[in-house]
Amino acid sequence: MSLFQLEDIKKEFKHGSTKEQILKGIDLELNKGELTxxxxxxxxxxxxxxxxxxxLQDLSGGSIKFSGKNMTEMNAEEVREVRAKYFGFVFQHAHLVPFLTVxxxxxxxxxTAETKWSKKSREARIEDALTTVDMWEHRDSxxxxxxxxxxxxVAIARAIIHEPEILFADEPTASLDSKRSVEVMELIERLARELNITVLMVTHDNDILKYAERIVEMKDGKIIES
Structure with missing residues (x-):
């Protein structure tokens, strides 16, 4: 089932009087629970x-539809609310706060979440998220x-604690050795399968592509294989 549709997405940057077109009319659909x-x-x-x-960035043309709603027609506050409620993010580096425990x-x-939970519900969510990523025993580290x-x-647990529908992962294994990369990808793949989370992941690591259900190749701002 299609959850997310990108239609004719264009992006250009201005450099003085010249324009550089980065995305040249991208069409892409993401299905529920699929790892792309x-x-x-x-x-x-x-x-x-x-x-x-x-x-997280404005587009120059095209439309983005999530669950049938056109995000392109939303104002900045409405987009922020969608991100906070339905999207999770994992980046190349964990970006943990150094003086906070897990x-x-x-x-x-x-x-900072949109929804406010009771203390009991918060504790249950934290335990569930950390147990899911096998980090509950390290909660005080x-x-x-x-x-x-x-x-x-921990960064993945943080990204899923509010039960997002989509997880955006930008080079999630780039800073890890091969063994840790496999562990993280096995975890992301399991989350997609067991929690039915849709995952869109950017990667340069060909060794982890076996975990993706779908591979979309880009070249010069266009999709050349999907």
Missing amino acids: ALVGASGSGKSTLLTIAAG KEQLELMLD YPENMSGGEKQR
Whole structure:
């Protein structure tokens, strides 16, 4: 079932009197619970497409539809509300707050969420999220005492604690060694399958493409294979 539609997406940047077209009319649909990988050479437009899809960057043309609603017609506050409620984000680096424990990282995320939960519900959500990523036993640990893979697991728990419908992952394994990359990708693949989360992932790592149900290749701002 199609959950997310990108239609004729264009993006251009101005450099003085000249314009550079980064995305040249992208059409892409994301299905519920599907893990899609965006691949292509540096400069092909992968990360630009992901940030536009996630509502983190304005587009120059086209439309974005999520659950039948046109996000392109929403104002900035409405887009922010969609991001906060339905989208999760994982980046190349975990970006954990150094002076917060694992549990406190997730508490902070809930503090900034649109929905407010009772103390009992908050505690249950935190335990569930950390158990899902096998980090509950490390709930009182600080980032400085964790490996790169463990930090990324916490970042994933933070991204899913509000039960998003879509997870946007930009090079989630780029800073990890091969063993940790496999662990993180197995986790992301399991989340897509068991929690029915739609995943759009940008990657340069061909070794993790086997976890994707669908591979979309980009070149010079266009999709050349899907």
